[in-house]
Amino acid sequence: MESIKKLRELTGAGVMDCKRALEKASGNVDKALEELRKRGHEIAEKKSGRATHQGLVESYIHAGGKIGVLVEINCETDFVARCDDFKRLARDLAMQIAAARPAFIRREEIPSEILKEKQGDHLEDYCKENCLLEQPFIKDQTLTIRDLLTQVVAKVGENIVVRRFIRFQLGES
Numbered sequence: 001m002e003s004i005k006k007l008r009e010l011t012g013a014g015v016m017d018c019k020r021a022l023e024k025a026s027g028n029v030d031k032a033l034e035e036l037r038k039r040g041h042e043i044a045e046k047k048s049g050r051a052t053h054q055g056l057v058e059s060y061i062h063a064g065g066k067i068g069v070l071v072e073i074n075c076e077t078d079f080v081a082r083c084d085d086f087k088r089l090a091r092d093l094a095m096q097i098a099a100a101r102p103a104f105i106r107r108e109e110i111p112s113e114i115l116k117e118k119q120g121d122h123l124e125d126y127c128k129e130n131c132l133l134e135q136p137f138i139k140d141q142t143l144t145i146r147d148l149l150t151q152v153v154a155k156v157g158e159n160i161v162v163r164r165f166i167r168f169q170l171g172e173s
Helices: 002-011 015-024 029-047 084-100 112-117 121-130 145-156
Strands: 054-061 067-075 140-144 161-169
Touching (some): 002 029, 015 029, 054 084, 067 084, 084 145
Antiparallel strands (some): 054 067
8 A cells, every 4th residue: 555655646646557557566666657657658649649729828937037938738628727737737847948948849840951960869969958858857857858748648638738839038039
């Protein structure tokens, strides 16, 4: 029971999901965590084609008012858009964008001339620095933003898409 409680605190997964993961991992919490992550990826993959017409626009103004971010995050229903997990995700993403300065949401948005210039490891490094979904999460460097999204999708049971963002910094054009 203690292991189930620990897994729930770490992941937010349901009691039965935690119990199944622990059974499959023979009681090993680390292996159960990995099992829950795999399961979350499977859930997110299944939901990725669903339409996302609800959501919210989150704003974040960094202390001192010199950096500001607007980010639009979409989900399937207004019910999820109003839940605390979704609102927390939106806030965390706005803070991530303010701190990590991504230029793109996903790799597919990188212009072809940049892709040609960057190859192999240079491209991977470029994507980790400039693509929001591939950046390490500022609050937990063991997760990427894609992993964070996957966790929330698995928890709320709906597809979630980062639609667009804009970052302002005083003195930059």
